[in-house]
Amino acid sequence: MSLTDQIVQYLVTGVSIGAVYGLVGLGLAIIFNATGVINFAQGEFVMLGGMCAVAFTGLGMPLIVAALLSIAVVTAVGLLVERLAIRALPRASIITLIIATIGASFVLKGGAKLLWGPEAVILPSFSGHAPLHIGAAGIDPQRVWVMGVALVSVIGVQLFFKYTLTGKAMQACAINRSAAQLVGININRMVSLSFGLSAALAAIGGIVLTPVTMMRYSQGATFTLTGFLAAVVGGLGNGIGAVVGGIMLGVLEALAGGFVDVATRGLIHSGYSKAIALAVALLILWLRPQGLLGRRERESA
Amino acid sequence: MSLLELRSVTADYEGLLALRGISLHANEGEITALLGANGAGKSTTLNVICGLLPTRSGQVRFAGEDISHLRPDRVVRRGLTQVPEGRLLFDDLTVRDNLLLGAYSRMRRESRRRIEEDIDGVCELFPILAEFADRRAGTLSGGEQQMLAVGRALMSAPRLLLLDEPSAGLAPKAVSEVFARIQALCRRGTSVVLVEQNVSAALKIADRGYVLEVGQIVLEGTAEELLANRDVQRAYLGKDYEEV
Ligand SMILES: Nc1ncnc2c1ncn2[C@@H]1O[C@H](COP(=O)(O)OP(=O)(O)OP(=O)(O)O)[C@@H](O)[C@H]1O
Numbered sequence: 411m412s413l414t415d416q417i418v419q420y421l422v423t424g425v426s427i428g429a430v431y432g433l434v435g436l437g438l439a440i441i442f443n444a445t446g447v448i449n450f451a452q453g454e455f456v457m458l459g460g461m462c463a464v465a466f467t468g469l470g471m472p473l474i475v476a477a478l479l480s481i482a483v484v485t486a487v488g489l490l491v492e493r494l495a496i497r498a499l500p501r502a503s504i505i506t507l508i509i510a511t512i513g514a515s516f517v518l519k520g521g522a523k524l525l526w527g528p529e530a531v532i533l534p535s536f537s538g539h540a541p542l543h544i545g546a547a548g549i550d551p552q553r554v555w556v557m558g559v560a561l562v563s564v565i566g567v568q569l570f571f572k573y574t575l576t577g578k579a580m581q582a583c584a585i586n587r588s589a590a591q592l593v594g595i596n597i598n599r600m601v602s603l604s605f606g607l608s609a610a611l612a613a614i615g616g617i618v619l620t621p622v623t624m625m626r627y628s629q630g631a632t633f634t635l636t637g638f639l640a641a642v643v644g645g646l647g648n649g650i651g652a653v654v655g656g657i658m659l660g661v662l663e664a665l666a667g668g669f670v671d672v673a674t675r676g677l678i679h680s681g682y683s684k685a686i687a688l689a690v691a692l693l694i695l696w697l698r699p700q701g702l703l704g705r706r707e708r709e710s711a
Numbered sequence: 712m713s714l715l716e717l718r719s720v721t722a723d724y725e726g727l728l729a730l731r732g733i734s735l736h737a738n739e740g741e742i743t744a745l746l747g748a749n750g751a752g753k754s755t756t757l758n759v760i761c762g763l764l765p766t767r768s769g770q771v772r773f774a775g776e777d778i779s780h781l782r783p784d785r786v787v788r789r790g791l792t793q794v795p796e797g798r799l800l801f802d803d804l805t806v807r808d809n810l811l812l813g814a815y816s817r818m819r820r821e822s823r824r825r826i827e828e829d830i831d832g833v834c835e836l837f838p839i840l841a842e843f844a845d846r847r848a849g850t851l852s853g854g855e856q857q858m859l860a861v862g863r864a865l866m867s868a869p870r871l872l873l874l875d876e877p878s879a880g881l882a883p884k885a886v887s888e889v890f891a892r893i894q895a896l897c898r899r900g901t902s903v904v905l906v907e908q909n910v911s912a913a914l915k916i917a918d919r920g921y922v923l924e925v926g927q928i929v930l931e932g933t934a935e936e937l938l939a940n941r942d943v944q945r946a947y948l949g950k951d952y953e954e955v
Pocket residue numbers: 724729747748749750751752753754755756796
């Protein structure tokens with residue numbers, strides 16, 4: 411296989427995993443905009459999405475039904491997290507609320523272990539395993555599913571914010587809470603909605619990714635951290651930035667995993683690919699603290 | 712009948728008393744001015760009325776009902792909203808979307824057509840808003856932003872509108888324009904509570920008024936009475952002892 415073919419292969423691998431980081435980052439941005447809180451349970455929604463889909467197909471449901479039901483269940487879990495970790499603490503500081511979401515992540519992880527055990531589970535590919543060929547590079551069709559579904563989801567979210575009244579109301583809430591209330595927007599409802607929407611996005615990512623990478627109860631934290639990094643690199647609070655950041659991290663990780671070991675003659679092991687992606691992300695933040703698409707923070711008077 | 716009534720309202724910021732028992736009323740169809748120095752508690756009073764800040768004791772009554780414990784989004788549905796200090800526009804959204812969201816509280820009950828008509832109505836009142844409909848609100852000039860803030864509040868079809876320093880930061884010409892609009896509004900049936908630093912301009916269009924000092928009402932009367940009052944003239948109209 412030529413170098414170009416290898417690069418194509420790693421790019422597909424990177425973009426597809428990155429797309430899921432992007433969905434997590436987008437969800438984090440939506441919640442951050444509505445509440446100022448970083449939801450550290452976000453990655454658990456990815457894990458739950460995958461786990462539920464496996465469980466429901468295991469009960470004999472057709473894939474599409476299992477997928478939709480999984481999204482619904484995870485959305486409900488997202489709403490529950492908002493009720494118990496955010497709304498139940500109306501006078502708490504942001505930092506307390508963030509810690510509450512970390513608590514929620516432990517509960518969800520523990521619950522998943524109880525329900526599904528410690529083993530990784532897998533979902534059948536949506537459309538078989540016969541690889542698609544671009545040149546000599548063979549591409550797992552499921553990765554095409556991941557990219558396609560993520561793209562449609564991101565576009566859907568953008569259309570929702572731009573064209574629907576509720577989407578605009580959520581933006582209004584993010585821009586100024588008092589003003590939003592003065593036009594009659596119920597802030598609590600918008601916050602719930604942000605958790606529901608973010609949980610659904612993460613679940614979608616988990617469902618389409620599970621046939622590729624399998625899913626385990628303990629995998630949520632990786633998604634949270636990489637998704638958080640994606641959101642910060644993209645410019646915290648900027649949804650598209652988070653998606654771009656996620657894809658960038660995914661691609662870096664894949665390329666590092668593929669080439670570093672050869673390029674450094676074995677000096678740096680490919681197992682360090684995540685660390686390399688992280689280092690590049692930090693470098694970007696060092697050069698551009700507001701993130702790739704973030705606006706420079708306004709000077710406070 | 713008075714549309715709005717405050718009965719010995721107190722309010723605090725984390726224990727620090729900002730309103731020390733305010734009693735006032737605003738009549739239907741009138742402009743009621745609320746005057747006072749910086750930090751007197753004018754904005755605090757408005758925020759308490761529309762539910763942004765909880766009362767510690769006392770009662771806020773609107774149209775004969777106790778609204779002291781209602782959330783702001785519920786208060787708006789009763790027909791009472793505020794143009795807040797600093798305008799607080801939705802900067803990243805277009806002028807049109809700001810107006811549309813202004814009608815958020817009516818969306819469930821009323822047809823989209825009705826609301827579109829009202830947007831046209833507000834644009835007639837402030838033609839500049841029609842011209843800039845697709846611009847981001849944050850890019851408007853101060854005067855234009857003030858008009859949009861008032862327009863957005865009007866979109867909730869309020870019976871009573873609270874205005875917090877609508878003339879702040881405006882050139883004299885824009886001030887007189889905004890005040891003329893407020894007067895026109897009132898004639899069309901929207902009652903107004905007007906907080907102002909520009910005391911002479913406010914009392915020219917107001918029917919009645921109150922003067923606030925450190926969280927208490929120290930003076931009340933008709934606009935004429937207040938304009939003729941020596942303390943008001945000295946403290947707010949910049950007249951010397953000799954002139955008075
Ligand atoms: N968010 C807040 N937290 C703590 N104290 C506040 C807050 N807002 C206002 N205060 C205090 O409450 C008092 C009344 O403030 P308020 O903003 O109501 O005054 P104001 O009459 O509107 O003044 P201005 O003319 O400057 O707008 C002041 O002493 C102010 O410092």
